[in-house]
Amino acid sequence: MAFSVTILGNSSAKPTPTAHPSAQVVNLNEQYYLVDAGEGVQRQLIRRGINPLRLRAVFISHLHGDHCFGLFPLIATLGLEGKRTPLDIYAPAPMGEILEFHRRYFWEDLPYEVRWHEIRTTEHRLLMENNTLEVWSIPLRHRVPTAGFHFKEKQPGLNVDKFKITKYGLSIAQITAAKRGEDVVMDSGEIIPNAELTYIPYPARSYAYLSDTNYSAKAAELVRGVDLLYHEATYGIKEEMWAKGRGHATTIEAAKVALKAEAQRLIIGHFSSRYKSHDDLVEECRTIFPNTDVAREGSTFTIEERR
Amino acid sequence: MAFSVTILGNSSAKPTPTAHPSAQVVNLNEQYYLVDAGEGVQRQLIRRGINPLRLRAVFISHLHGDHCFGLFPLIATLGLEGKRTPLDIYAPAPMGEILEFHRRYFWEDLPYEVRWHEIRTTEHRLLMENNTLEVWSIPLRHRVPTAGFHFKEKQPGLNVDKFKITKYGLSIAQITAAKRGEDVVMDSGEIIPNAELTYIPYPARSYAYLSDTNYSAKAAELVRGVDLLYHEATYGIKEEMWAKGRGHATTIEAAKVALKAEAQRLIIGHFSSRYKSHDDLVEECRTIFPNTDVAREGSTFTIEERR
Numbered sequence: 001m002a003f004s005v006t007i008l009g010n011s012s013a014k015p016t017p018t019a020h021p022s023a024q025v026v027n028l029n030e031q032y033y034l035v036d037a038g039e040g041v042q043r044q045l046i047r048r049g050i051n052p053l054r055l056r057a058v059f060i061s062h063l064h065g066d067h068c069f070g071l072f073p074l075i076a077t078l079g080l081e082g083k084r085t086p087l088d089i090y091a092p093a094p095m096g097e098i099l100e101f102h103r104r105y106f107w108e109d110l111p112y113e114v115r116w117h118e119i120r121t122t123e124h125r126l127l128m129e130n131n132t133l134e135v136w137s138i139p140l141r142h143r144v145p146t147a148g149f150h151f152k153e154k155q156p157g158l159n160v161d162k163f164k165i166t167k168y169g170l171s172i173a174q175i176t177a178a179k180r181g182e183d184v185v186m187d188s189g190e191i192i193p194n195a196e197l198t199y200i201p202y203p204a205r206s207y208a209y210l211s212d213t214n215y216s217a218k219a220a221e222l223v224r225g226v227d228l229l230y231h232e233a234t235y236g237i238k239e240e241m242w243a244k245g246r247g248h249a250t251t252i253e254a255a256k257v258a259l260k261a262e263a264q265r266l267i268i269g270h271f272s273s274r275y276k277s278h279d280d281l282v283e284e285c286r287t288i289f290p291n292t293d294v295a296r297e298g299s300t301f302t303i304e305e306r307r
Numbered sequence: 308m309a310f311s312v313t314i315l316g317n318s319s320a321k322p323t324p325t326a327h328p329s330a331q332v333v334n335l336n337e338q339y340y341l342v343d344a345g346e347g348v349q350r351q352l353i354r355r356g357i358n359p360l361r362l363r364a365v366f367i368s369h370l371h372g373d374h375c376f377g378l379f380p381l382i383a384t385l386g387l388e389g390k391r392t393p394l395d396i397y398a399p400a401p402m403g404e405i406l407e408f409h410r411r412y413f414w415e416d417l418p419y420e421v422r423w424h425e426i427r428t429t430e431h432r433l434l435m436e437n438n439t440l441e442v443w444s445i446p447l448r449h450r451v452p453t454a455g456f457h458f459k460e461k462q463p464g465l466n467v468d469k470f471k472i473t474k475y476g477l478s479i480a481q482i483t484a485a486k487r488g489e490d491v492v493m494d495s496g497e498i499i500p501n502a503e504l505t506y507i508p509y510p511a512r513s514y515a516y517l518s519d520t521n522y523s524a525k526a527a528e529l530v531r532g533v534d535l536l537y538h539e540a541t542y543g544i545k546e547e548m549w550a551k552g553r554g555h556a557t558t559i560e561a562a563k564v565a566l567k568a569e570a571q572r573l574i575i576g577h578f579s580s581r582y583k584s585h586d587d588l589v590e591e592c593r594t595i596f597p598n599t600d601v602a603r604e605g606s607t608f609t610i611e612e613r614r
Contacts, residue, residue: 014384015350039380040347043322065413069380073346076372077321094412101408105401106372 001029003205003303007295008044010269012234013066019297020044021066022270026151028133034058035209041070042077053081060091062146072102079110086113090127092145093118121145124222138222140213142247148210150223158198202305211270215253220260227303229263230295232270236281251281255288269295308336310512310610314602315351317576319541320373326604327351328373329577333458335440341365342516348377349384360388364435367398369453379409386417393420397434399452400425428452431529445529447520449554455517457530465505509612518577522560527567534610536570537602539577543588558588562595576602
């Protein structure tokens with residue numbers, strides 16, 4: 001099942017000639033979730049071949065303009081595109097007031113419902129759930145109320161071992177029962193424990209988005225074991241004081257979170273516009289957490305099934 | 308003296324992979340004026356080598372999102388860039404309320420003043436004036452209150468004919484008096500009429516932006532003699548009914564306005580996203596007004612001095 005993240009923008013605060021502000025798309029099984037929505041996000045979606053009508057939900061970490069100014073034109077365009085199903089938006093307050101304002105001044109005839117779900121940014125809570133996915137809020141430490149997001153694939157369904165099917169001559173009904181996790185009763189009365197017949201095809205995967213934030217050991221704990229971690233690294237180690245004062249993290253802090261979380265892989269972004277190249281930043285991270293890469297605009301990071 | 312228009316975006320309603328919504332920059336003598344501000348305008352400015360801090364004023368034709376959603380992130384960025392001088396914004400009501408809303412939710416610590424000047428869109432009025440320029444509002448016919456803009460260079464200062472300087476042996480003081488438009492009194496008592504000594508170096512130039520609008524003969528009258536006319540041509544002639552119903556103009560109507568206004572040159576834009584190429588649209592215009600071109604994104608149109 002596909003599980004990937006496409007970076008639509010990774011610059012902090014203001015855009016540069018080559019970079020858009022924060023936005024990315026999580027794809028789980030061809031269901032798309034937008035994470036933050038900096039200016040230009042609708043064009044970025046189209047450029048990356050993602051039809052904005054396919055978005056299932058939008059998650060906004062906090063209400064700084066560089067994380068949400070692209071949401072309002074996107075909502076307008078979805079109306080022009082004929083969207084009829086509701087759009088769920090998960091964001092901290094006062095997003096409700098902000099959406100109401102836009103409805104009054106810009107979207108009077110929007111043909112679909114925009115549903116805001118409030119994120120309480122001090123709480124670790126289940127925000128959204130469906131057959132394949134849970135999305136949890138992760139409290140972060142920024143200048144305004146901010147939440148990270150933990151996308152957790154649900155445990156994939158049990159597979160039944162082909163050799164056991166042959167060995168026991170299982171019927172379709174018995175295979176179906178085993179897939180549901182039940183023990184199987186043979187005609188002889190013998191009970192075959194489910195664990196002998198089935199296996200989990202691969203461990204459930206997860207992705208975490210932690211931006212914008214100071215270093216947070218608590219956030220690292222909450223996403224422990226994450227497969228892919230996006231952590232902001234607005235500043236390099238030399239600018240540690242800037243990072244502290246502004247509610248941001250350095251490269252080293254991002255790497256420490258990845259290490260503490262026992263992440264498989266780290267990608268960094270939300271770079272200050274002062275950095276023309278991000279090579280040094282990623283090298284700083286690698287001194288602590290070797291499996292680090294830059295979350296380059298346009299890149300897609302796939303979370304493989306581990307078998 | 309430089310007088311040019313750079314197109315930052317020319318798509319209507321929603322952006323496409325290759326085009327941004329309405330925005331352009333007028334440059335008169337290296338003073339820059341933004342006309343409309345669709346999403347992404349700040350990146351478009353930077354990409355075209357124009358420092359947003361150099362903008363003297365912003366003119367917004369109407370309050371549809373595709374003409375103003377880029378203004379709010381631009382204002383935020385100017386704050387981050389350390390702007391201290393006021394930014395003048397000319398726009399119809401309720402822009403004041405919209406700016407106030409953004410101030411409350413997004414710009415609490417903006418280090419400069421944003422000054423809104425209301426455009427009464429039913430009136431032909433002088434909006435702004437300085438040493439070199441007047442900007443007038445042009446009433447347009449759209450679904451919401453909308454104004455076009457007429458950028459009129461002021462009459463350039465008089466030049467004194469070099470041959471006359473030699474012929475009469477004019478002193479610096481006499482030349483200065485002639486430049487001010489005065490007659491010159493010679494030592495002999497002879498009076499040389501100003502008209503004999505001076506000439507206007509070139510006729511004052513002008514640019515008009517008419518978008519979004521149905522065909523308007525009145526608008527054409529108000530910009531009569533314009534050097535460069537940007538007129539929306541959202542639709543081709545086959546989509547005339549769409550244009551009428553939605554407050555837009557066709558190619559043919561844009562060309563008729565240019566003809567009626569006795570414009571020197573027409574550029575068309577604000578194209579519906581249904582057109583993959585604009586070649587046919589410009590050809591439709593040329594059947595009526597041959598000197599027509601597409602206002603292509605990234606293009607700069609220079610208004611030459613006519614000598």
